Amino acid sequence: MNQDISPRDLRHKIRSGEFTTNTSGYSRGFVQGNLCILPADYANEFLQFCQANPKPCPLIGMASNPGEYHISKLGEDLDIRSDIPSYRVFENGVLQREVSDISDIWREDLVSFVLGCSFSFEEALIDDGLEIRNVTEGVNVPMYRTDMDCNSAGRFSSKMVVSMRPMIPSDAIRAIQICTRFPAVHGAPVHFGDPATIGIRDINNPDFGDAVTIRDNEVPVFWACGVTPQVAVEQARPPLCITHSPGCMLVSDLPNSRLAVM
Amino acid sequence: MNQDISPRDLRHKIRSGEFTTNTSGYSRGFVQGNLCILPADYANEFLQFCQANPKPCPLIGMASNPGEYHISKLGEDLDIRSDIPSYRVFENGVLQREVSDISDIWREDLVSFVLGCSFSFEEALIDDGLEIRNVTEGVNVPMYRTDMDCNSAGRFSSKMVVSMRPMIPSDAIRAIQICTRFPAVHGAPVHFGDPATIGIRDINNPDFGDAVTIRDNEVPVFWACGVTPQVAVEQARPPLCITHSPGCMLVSDLPNSRLAVM
Numbered sequence: 001m002n003q004d005i006s007p008r009d010l011r012h013k014i015r016s017g018e019f020t021t022n023t024s025g026y027s028r029g030f031v032q033g034n035l036c037i038l039p040a041d042y043a044n045e046f047l048q049f050c051q052a053n054p055k056p057c058p059l060i061g062m063a064s065n066p067g068e069y070h071i072s073k074l075g076e077d078l079d080i081r082s083d084i085p086s087y088r089v090f091e092n093g094v095l096q097r098e099v100s101d102i103s104d105i106w107r108e109d110l111v112s113f114v115l116g117c118s119f120s121f122e123e124a125l126i127d128d129g130l131e132i133r134n135v136t137e138g139v140n141v142p143m144y145r146t147d148m149d150c151n152s153a154g155r156f157s158s159k160m161v162v163s164m165r166p167m168i169p170s171d172a173i174r175a176i177q178i179c180t181r182f183p184a185v186h187g188a189p190v191h192f193g194d195p196a197t198i199g200i201r202d203i204n205n206p207d208f209g210d211a212v213t214i215r216d217n218e219v220p221v222f223w224a225c226g227v228t229p230q231v232a233v234e235q236a237r238p239p240l241c242i243t244h245s246p247g248c249m250l251v252s253d254l255p256n257s258r259l260a261v262m
Numbered sequence: 263m264n265q266d267i268s269p270r271d272l273r274h275k276i277r278s279g280e281f282t283t284n285t286s287g288y289s290r291g292f293v294q295g296n297l298c299i300l301p302a303d304y305a306n307e308f309l310q311f312c313q314a315n316p317k318p319c320p321l322i323g324m325a326s327n328p329g330e331y332h333i334s335k336l337g338e339d340l341d342i343r344s345d346i347p348s349y350r351v352f353e354n355g356v357l358q359r360e361v362s363d364i365s366d367i368w369r370e371d372l373v374s375f376v377l378g379c380s381f382s383f384e385e386a387l388i389d390d391g392l393e394i395r396n397v398t399e400g401v402n403v404p405m406y407r408t409d410m411d412c413n414s415a416g417r418f419s420s421k422m423v424v425s426m427r428p429m430i431p432s433d434a435i436r437a438i439q440i441c442t443r444f445p446a447v448h449g450a451p452v453h454f455g456d457p458a459t460i461g462i463r464d465i466n467n468p469d470f471g472d473a474v475t476i477r478d479n480e481v482p483v484f485w486a487c488g489v490t491p492q493v494a495v496e497q498a499r500p501p502l503c504i505t506h507s508p509g510c511m512l513v514s515d516l517p518n519s520r521l522a523v524m
Contacts, residue, residue, distance in 0.1 A: 169454050176438045177450060188439060192431050193455065193481060219455060262524050 011083040022247040032249035033114040037242040040066040043111035045154030052151035056228035058116040067108035074252035086245035093237035116185035142206035147199025158232035166218040191222040284509040294511035295376035299504040302328040305373035307416030314413035318490035320378040329370035336514035348507035355499035378447035404468035409461025420494035428480040453484040
């Protein structure tokens with residue numbers, strides 16, 4: 001399929017079951033988001049958790065009311081129950097199954113949250129001429145649990161998870177400048193250099209994703225990562241939680257440039 | 263004298279000979295600038311050199327015509343011949359003498375340039391809660407010759423000189439964000455980390471200024487420095503060049519915040 005497909009057309013192909021895989025690289029230039037659906041009983045606390053931790057949990061859209069499956073801000077015709085290629089269903093914090101549609105298990109008390117993801121800032125960095133190692137090497141970005149505490153909210157708490165991209169210092173400075181413009185997709189890095197400073201023991205052994213090459217003249221640069229709220233949800237053990245499957249994102253009608261604050 | 267004196271009052275005291283020292287810390291909140299006065303024969307090439315190297319040579323004002331000693335953009339009543347506490351007079355690139363007034367040697371072919379200086383961004387960083395080591399330790403910022411070539415223009419060429427401030431990585435990220443807003447005072451850092459990458463052999467032995475403490479958890483952060491154009495002028499050996507004496511700056515009426523591009 002042509003990767004330049006419009007977000008709306010891509011969502012329709014996902015909805016009809018024609019597109020079932022990773023959305024990375026499709027509908028270039030448009031925001032892709034992480035999905036998290038929770039029962040209303042947990043929704044306000046999760047919203048507070050996002051509010052208190054905007055770098056790992058940058059909220060770019062949410063349903064106005066429980067039971068609502070449209071988020072028109074992100075796509076006029078968007079149906080959150082069917083427009084994602086693959087969903088993960090968790091019960092009491094434990095993954096139960098992966099499904100391609102959640103219409104049959106939809107409930108009137110479910111609240112949908114969409115969080116910004118690193119695809120948007122990686123695109124901005126690549127467009128500026130920077131190399132993103134995980135893209136070059138065709139692997140998932142390496143991610144690590146840190147010893148940095150997020151701000152807790154109700155039943156939600158977590159250490160921050162970070163993603164890492166190695167860069168030479170002058171590229172890292174440029175990346176900090178560019179990412180600062182995009183607080184809705186994790187914003188500026190939270191750390192660079194010595195991994196031990198933030199509690200990472202082995203940079204070559206990530207907790208999630210894949211290791212990438214770090215050259216002698218490069219420093220690891222660390223961004224707050226959208227896996228953080230997943231860890232918080234797992235620890236809160238809500239009776240039901242539905243997320244996207246890794247890499248199978250919600251593709252929105254929002255141009256990436258629209259997330260730039262300046 | 264009260265350090266909160268207005269720039270205009272301070273200039274008047276300098277003009278009358280009542281104030282004769284370092285301007286650091288005076289008229290806080292207002293832009294202080296580096297002065298460089300050259301014969302018209304050299305002025306266009308120097309202007310091109312500044313244009314080609316905006317990070318080390320950020321031009322914030324210049325006289326519209328040769329012989330003009332007012333730069334109203336920087337201060338309505340400003341007289342460039344008398345409003346700086348101490349001037350250095352160079353002939354053929356060699357320092358001849360320091361004087362407190364240049365009215366008697368003023369010529370109709372002299373062109374005045376004013377370049378932004380690090381005082382402005384240091385103030386912005388301190389106001390944000392960051393520590394600036396050279397300020398804390400009460401010494402001049404350490405400066406180093408690097409192996410990075412500036413872009414040449416006519417008779418002007420130079421390796422870039424950088425200033426260094428040690429910071430923990432998260433503070434360095436914040437400093438990069440803040441300084442990016444201020445391209446007129448050297449802008450974002452040009453490097454951090456390993457000094458050897460930019461040709462600095464001994465971080466504890468600066469070429470200009472004083473060494474400062476670098477703690478174990480800190481990295482050196484390097485900014486393009488206003489000493490760079492001085493080196494370029496020394497190498498070009500113009501028959502006459504007049505600059506401010508180190509630390510004895512032109513104090514302008516421009517609020518530092520006015521230099522922020524966003």
